[in-house]
Amino acid sequence: MNTNEIRNKFLTFFEKKSHVIWPSDSLVPQNDPTILFTGAGMNQFKDMFLGKGNLPFKRATTCQKCLRTGDIDNVGKTASHHTFFEMLGNFSFGDYFKKETIEWAWEFLVQELGMPENRLSVSVYKDDQESYEIWDRHIGIPRSNIYQYGEKDNFWPANAPLLGPNGPCGPCSEIFFDQGEKVGCGTKGCDPACDCDRFVEIWNLVFTQYNRTEGGKLVPLPHKNVDTGMGLERMARVMQGVQTNFDIDIFRPIIKSLEEIAHIKYNGQSEHAILMRRIADHVKACVFCISDGVLPGNEGRGYVERRLLRRAIRDGTQLGIKDCFLYKLVPIVGNVMQEYYPDIKQRRENIARVVKSEEEKFHETLELGTARLKEWMDTLQKNQQKVLSGQEAFKLYDTYGFPLDMTELILSEKGFTVDKDGFENELKKQRIQARTSSQMTGQVFDTGPLSRIKELSKGTEFLGYQADACEAKIIALIQGDQLVEVVTVGEEVTVVLDRTPFYGESGGQVGDTGILELNGNQVKITDTKKNNDFILHIGKVIKGDIRKEGLVHAKIDIQRRNSIRKNHSATHILHFALRKVIGQHAEQSGSLVTQDRLRFDFHHFSGLTQEEIIRIEDIVNEMILKNEPVVVKELSIHEARNAGAIALFGEKYGDLVRMVAIGDFSKELCGGTHVNHSGEIGLLRIIGESSVAAGIRRIEAMTGTATLNRDREKERLVNEMCSALNTSEDKLIAKTQDLLSELKNLQKELHKVKQKEISGKVDSFVENAKVVSGVKIITRKLEDATADDLRKTADRLMKSAKDMAIILGTAQNGRVTIIAALSPALVKCGLHAGNISKEIAKVVGGGGGGRPDMAQAGGQWPEKLDEALSFATELLREKILAGVSLSAE
Template sequence: MKTDDIRESFLRYFEERGHTRLPSDSLVPANDPTLLFTGAGMNQFKDEFQGKGRYRTGLRRACTSQKCLRAGDLERVGQTPSHHTFFEMLGNFSFGDYFKLEAMQWAWELVTQAYGVPAGRLAVTCYEGDDEAYAIWREVVGVPKERVYRFGEHANFWPADAPSTAPPGTLCGPCAEIFFDYGEAVGCRRPTCDPACGCPRFVEIWNLVFQQFMKQEGGRLEPLPLKNIDTGAGLERVACVLQGVTTDYETDLFVPIVARVSELSGRKPLAGTPERVRIHRISDHVRGAAFVIGDGVLPGNKGRAYVLRRILRRAIRDGHDLGLDEPFLYKLVPIVAEVMGRAYPELVARRENIARIVKAEEESFLATLARGSAILAERIAEAKGKGASALPPGVAAELWDTFGFPFEITQQICEEAGLGVDRAGFEADMERRQAGGRGGEQFGQVFDTSALAQVKDFAHPTAFRGYEATEAEATVLAIVAGDSLVEQAAAGAEVTLVLDHTPFYGESGGQVGDAGVLESPSCRIEVHDTTRAGDYFHHHARVASGTLRRGERVRAAIDAERRNAIRRNHTATHLLHWALRKVLGPHAEQAGSLVAPDRLRFDFTHFAPLTPQELERVEELVNQRVLENVEVTPTETTLAAAKAQGAMALFGEKYGEVVRMVSIGDYSRELCGGTHVARTGDIGLFKITSETGIAAGVRRIEAVTGHAAYRRVVEQEALLARLGEVLKAPRERLAARAEELVEETKRLARELEKAKRQSFAGAAGGGPFQERAHIGDTVVIAGILEGGRPDDLRLAADGLRKKHPSAAIVLGASDGAAASLLCALTPDLVKRGLHAGGLVKDAAKHIGGGGGGRPELAQAGGKNPAGLASALDAAVAAISAMLGQDKS
């Protein structure tokens, strides 16, 4: 059975049993700060499991095939038959409807009848204290006693070990599992082998979680009035079983990708070889990267972006080890799209953009490998020159921080050079670096129990009135001070408020939240920001006067002038997006945005800086549309109808069945929940202020509109007038006059450099530089150049090395606030084992700084000019000692 058919059969089976089929959520969880990525099918149903959200509108049963990404098992990917970063989780869910009996019966029936897996090849488990589940397996389903296993809370409770270690307030429950048994010939081959063994014989294909308890103080498990079902069957593992293979990489999900990696590398994934691990890991990682990029994440150094970069770079490094020294990973993206395209057509539509982003990251990292390898070679030579047996602890972290150079490559190169590496020190540095960029899976993060989250227990969602009005009468449903729900708040209190109605837009889709005031006869509240969590709007405010009470009626009024500026910038952002696609091509898709009252910022996929001509054309197109003053039309429609009209949806954005589409004329249609002007002419003027690169394959434009754009023009006019005065040239001659001055400056700089070289070349034996020692045929020269710069020291060293066939040169310079050091060696001294980088690094301690460089030339800087003389003395002494000991 093909994987596409396995997925469809699962969803259709549960649809026939009253479940609502819902699309996969994005890998980037919406309104859930506790998660970096969606890692389970239940993530999108947190509200429903608590009797909130869609549960209130009648959703009782659901089924999905959910895209998931977990980075916790990266080291196991490729090493085992079934561990992955990206995978699909088939799931059926019940919210206070059916429970264990139906869930267990249906799971068994689907596996044995619809999928046709022989019952004798299956084993099942349940929690040791769950007699009900055991009885269902044995007496209802009819599983033989010897195929039913009862395990403890670590293996068969969710979350694991919850009865013992979960904090109070945790929703939890026992679970049951279905395993496929590959037989005694597979795995450990012990007669006592069971599903808890961990060897490849038993593979879990379905986990059924019975959410039925709330953990109480004292450890008591309180039965829930609303009992839920949360199941998950790994699609890749199910496919492996149904397609009769022993690893996921032999299924139709992976075979085309594995084959292409083998073709590109000329290596085969033979069992038991490192090549097999690397090819499998590449095949897994490119799937994960393609889906993560497709959901709007770009490679970077923090949070989700860091996880993506790490996944990509592991795959690139594996390719490098297979002999693939040129970008290759991007060539696999079309294959991933072809394999997964039936279920995820958006991946097919974006495959070219995804491939370009992957290729840009490959090119960047391959350059990193080259730079990092060169620097590491210097550090290795320095360490070995000192007789060290290991690379200094900070070097591996320095290479990572500066270049993103992987520790594993550092370790591999050092081992080849006969040096050890301080892995513990490196990991400690990385732990500190990454602490803020991990998505935890602790108990308290499964469900949000904050005061604001508790508002959902007693309050209906906020009705937004801001599209049609700037003011609204509202009732205060909740007051949160700190992390506590309170009944009232006095003057001076910082609070977050939830209203039943609001004209305040909550920050989302790149548009900032509204500000304004809430007023009643008894108080005045100043709202400085508005955010939202799902359909609940949070008004972040300060009680300016009086006392606010829960249940009080207030007049809510936004800052209309600020909102109008935001509206101008938001509509201009849509026009900018259209213009970029017009000028650059359809690959220019939104990758992020900020719509604020004072400016707009738009990130988009493109792979080169825009030329001045392209920027000018984009700005011209937007202003043409502004002058046409066409109507901006927001409409509510179905997602399918909007897509049929060509409306653009954003990377990774989650949309319901009913969406808001914003149309400008007949050329721009985007799904958007933000606020906009009525006509394009309301924007006034559009002016680009900057264009920069922010990541591989991602550019950023910043711009202003309306009054801010007018002020920008006025400032530029004033600047041109001032330049005319300074350069003594009319406006039409400013560019030519500036070019003349630049050329004159370059000519003078060349003459100055020539004079310096002539001066420095003859300086040894007099002036600032002195011959401090003669050891055999070698001269040691040192001196301080007052008021000099680092570039001046380089010029001096070049001249002195040309004059002396064998010389060790140590020079210093100071501008009064900072000091510079330089050490230069002629080639014969480098061959004798001297290293300029090591010498200058030690000398730099005297000036309170640090530095390093190549064996023949190195520089350092510090903040203590007073230590220059002692720094030079120390370097001269070290050089003299080395040369004196060297009898060659």
Template sequence: MEYLSTADIREKYLSFFEAKGCKRMPSSSLIPDDPSLLLTSAGMVQFKPYFLQQKHLEAPYVGTTTVQKCVRTNDIDIIGTTGRHLSFFEMLGNFSFGDYFKEEMCAWAYELSTEVLGLPAERLYFTVYLDDDETIEIWKKLGVPDDHISRLGEEDNFWRAGPTGPCGPCSEIYFDQGEQYGCGSPDCAPGCDCDRFLEYWNLVFTQYDGQEDGTLAPLPKKNIDTGMGLERMAAIMQGVQTNYETDVLRSLVAVGERLCGVVYGAAPESDLSLRIMADHSRSVAFMIADGILPSNEGRGYVLRRLLRRAVMKGHLLGLDKPFLNEYVDEIVRLMGQVYPEIIDNRELAGRVILSEEERFGATLRQGRAFLDEALSGLEGTTLPGEQAFTLHDTYGFPVEVTREMCEERGIEVDVDGFTRCMDQQKARARAASKDADKAWSTYGGIMNDILEETGATEFVGYTKNEAEVRVVGLARCGKRVEALVAGESGELVVDVTPFYAEKGGQVGDIGVFTNAEATARVTNTQEPEKGLIAHDITVENGRIAVGDELHAVIDAPRRARICRNHTATHILHWALRQVLGDHVKQAGSFVSENRLRFDFTHFEATTPEQVAEVERLANEKIMENHAARAYETSLASAREAGVMALFGEKYGEFVRVLDLEGFSQELCGGTHVSATSEIGFVKITSESSVGANLRRVEAVTSFDALAYMNRVESELKETAEELRVPLFDVSERTALNLKSLKEMQTKLKRNKQVGAEDRIAEVASLAVAAKEGYAIIIANVGEADAGGLRNAWDVLRARTPELGAVVLAARKDDAPILLAAGTPEAVEAGFNAGAVIKAIGSCIKGGGGGKAEMAQAGGKDASGIDAALEAAREMLL
């Protein structure tokens, strides 16, 4: 076989199907349009509207072909332990939506495999569904011998969307890697768990509609959905055993070799770390480039977990400084030409990754503090599995590290409980990230039915506030209805509407529908299916039925306020980039009639001076009265013109551009003012952090900004009157008052310390002889926390050189605390702090543990302190 690079295979595949009449389509974002999916995990995700006949390809195309970037993490703990599992991978695919089917697909698959890629026919094996005789005959006609075709059951060779819906048999193609990779069994064949037969292509023939009773009804059009793993094919074409030895991933493994000074293949432990670092770095780079930022939930949590897992593996190989950007540079070099978004967002990715790596160092310290706190309040001598899992999941502590740290303090870890938590998390991950095929079941429903029957809603709200419309669909309580009467609420769909549907951060319009017989109040407008606008209505009088002609009127004053706020977000975006730098990108927004919120990427706290300058620049542009022009163009033309795409957003072939007279050009489908002076002025009301590398400004405009400033002035006047100072002396007088208060608090704290020292002196006089002969103090020191008790032990030992041990009690906020501690000499004589605490901890309804030199316990019943100390006296005196 001829050696082919990953890039060669990718281009040969796409060119082959392009020549067969398929339209070459770009990879879709890792953020899927389907809300049931966390991440794009298969090539078919972007084509579900085509499979469902909601969208249609125009002639002369007979289908599509893509290379889709994918991320899957439901098997994250396996990644790196085998040569096949990856979190990031590329899926080559070709798809037909009723134009070609089995015969063409099988013939093309055989042609591509043997003639284009040059795979030896004698090393190819094929599996088909048990009773799919048609596909078997097709393979035979193509020259495949009988002993290279296997029948497998539904689990292997029948694809279903769910209990009901699109489904069909599939045929998989395997490459025989040779007996040396096999299990040695005479029955070894495709489908065996060994590595001999490597599946590289799955051909799905979606031809049935599964019914609730289990029967299979033929679909109106038969579809093709295929997927070829690019990394697996690269391993075959490059004659290597694992994905990590292919050109792209091996280059990334080499980055780790260079940074860590280790050799791949030298040791299983270092190999595992090198593989994980190579794989996870691709996921991290591509996820950030598609608009995903680290957070503690959803996609951001997946990104953060992958990044931290890679960093932890680097630490195991001796890397104690940030290093992941070295990988990103290599990823850009290897893959930037195919995926330009990783080049466009290189600066952003670099700063996000560096910030996360630096924060992770602080997180490790926080994890240690969490462990210290968990152990200080521990009841017994075993750390619960839930807390060990929190250390693993939130702070990145491997359970092995947690066990070592606990063992130093005489504490065990509930490993079984930890494992249960891990299993539960895996189950949640599988449920959240669902395979792409399962997501089919979320499509359909009443709104999709209306869309298929009536087509997309024509939106005229960019130029009109009212329109004459016709009712094409009604729904109530999840079911389609023919009419709604007075007092009923539901969803209304019309053929034409001036109502803007909630999207892109802008809230939906409200207003009314009327005719001579009825009035319906619109409380919200949404887009449940792409292109279909649905209005949430309550019928106030009369009756509204499908087919009725209505007059639609939006709440125009409210829309005008929304427009002011929306255009202001674009101006603020421009101003933020001027003040903070070009790395600033939109990461979310909310625009309503009375306020706006704008989230943006930034990597450090802003100063008051920077926020003031942003506000000044924004108002300068508003008052210069620049024209605001919105127009439609192709996405390609917009990009060529330098129009900024909003970070993380997905766009179709045609887009809408907001041009603020040259100083700001951004893609945006919302509604806007026609000139910046209509905004009046903008006032930033807050600026804050909302997550790692993410900040937020909130602002008001126009009359809301005036109302805000009037309220600030009113509050300032009231404060001035209370302080009895002029209006602009409030801050000075407040500072003087705070200084006086701080001096009083310092004096009070000093008095408390004097009292505590007096108590320690009193306790020092209580030393008596223990059974074993050393001096011991058993006493209640009053108000103190765990740290205070440990400090008391240090002070008592310094003041009383002959002192051998203590058993001390205290309370903090009515919570009892016990401490037992002894010198090495006392321990040698028989004192055991851990045994003492274990014996007396139940008196305060608590527990704890520790070593022979020191142990402590917390409890719930402070009334048991005297009993605990008396129990200690009986035990030791």
């Protein structure tokens, strides 16, 4: 039974049990600061578990995309660990409980999947007698196949009774498949608690029946919930009778492609097999991350994704793959996952471009790492040392992507070793940090003011598509993290209403501003945010006071909203024009729509030419001038896709979506506000185009009166320039070119004069040099000099004496530049210009470094340059007198 069949059977089975099949949440959870990535099926139903949700059902079933990196070091090494995986689940929100859950689980496994009963075992929490008796008396499992474990293994969250966190929790019952005595440790008493892989955990049934309070007290919940999770890959492994998750149908094609790329046969538990499994896992994780809008970066989710990609690239180098290869696996992932995730295949070219760009960057980084390692080996050799520090080895690993064995191999070729203990200590610190950042960062369930508001209301009704003002009831007033009853004049407040015309920031469109008013009392709203089903009005009381439960007249700034609407509709037309001019791959990656301008990010791997920009502008304005109608329809997601609507990267869509169509050329799924006809936009001008990330470009543009005001401002500047240069507009370019040419000639003459002046000072510098142990020390400040002037002066000075130490400094435009130069004899004695310049730069608030014979440094405190030069004189004097060998860092 292939993976798609298992997935479909599961969802269909529970649909017949009156469950709603609900779409997977994005890997990027919305409005949930407690997790970096979606890691479980229950994440999107937190409010439903607390009885505060708005979803119109009490039973749901999902196949949830999940990403976890807490056990990343086990990926590829074990049969079951993944970073990305799919979690099948069925959920009850205060509806059915243990008996039905256990009955249906058994029915699905035995009757639907045909699994042999004698191969199934279960575990229950040691104090959960109710579950034990259901398995024993009702299902009829032999007691020898029912295991009772403690809160570490059979409670959710693990160890919750003893350690917390506070909040909903409960016992769980796990179902295991026995692969037989020939698999695993072979011990006679082996049971599901053993880590030997004989027993595969295939389903976890969580019964949320308690609320843990302070002191570890478990208070029964008034509404009991069910949350189950079945790892799809593990179930496929069992159903397909293979030894590991990586041998199932959705991994075999990826590994087969890897075999062809690496020219290596995949073979069980070999080191090559571990690397190939890890590559297959990581590339799949990254493909789904990119599809959900996460791009490689240096922080947060982007950093996790970048590390996964780089681990896979490093593994490829260990397999002997020298060129970019991961991007070639993207279409394979798209093919094997297309039935349930068609967007992956549709966007495979864009995803592959992002992956390849990251690969190319990382290969450059590896070259830099090789150069850095060579510098460190040179230093070790010079200092007659043999061991590279663990910190330096870890920097090669963390920054440049060198696995430890690669570093050891390169070092061994030159007779060096590495401090492995030091490396492991640094690696342990990083693992703790990574595990913390990839898991929950707060309570499992929200405990802030919004959580309490959800007990009072199911959300805010948005009226802003049809109205710009309405009467509304105040549900809550929030100050900081507290709910308050009254807010007085001058105080800031967040107001939650039962209905509103204010648009909460989402989909790239900024939130509305305006006024809330009641009997002369006023709150000026400066921003509006959206949190799940609530719209938050953020502002300040400017007259009187505002009380909870009061009625207010809510009115948006309609002029500002109209400008925002024009820019939002313009982004849709711009999207159409981009795809027409540079190709269908130019999909939206992000946007920002304000009243002043619009920003549109799209997939493309090179800057737009001026001709392309003009062509895009022309198409957009042509569509605007046609005054096409803007039609908004609510459709099923299936109907919208059949109509040709574009769904955006990283967005989650339910069964019912809002399609915005402009004429017959632009159709997008969008929740924002728009004009009624394209002609209302007026005019669009592109004012900027740039790169924002690997394979992502950004266009900035203006519409309507903002465009007119910008053109008038540019016309004013041109007139001022003409007046200042005493010329006419048609001769402005020629006049400017003449002046620049004249300026260039004057600069050349000035440079000659300056060089002559400096040359004249060289002899006096040498004559007035301080002499220490036969070495001439020159520390001088040169006025109005460039770094090039300092270097040339140092070169001339070096030719005038055999043993010389030179420090030259200058200050220009609020910055200090310092050049340090040493004669060959001093370098041979162990002095290092790079280290010396770095020490001196500290005095002027900077840093630097370079070669042993000449180095450059800089700083940001020009007023301390004289102090730095005095320090330089003493530093050189001490080093020369002491004869201490300075080693390069």
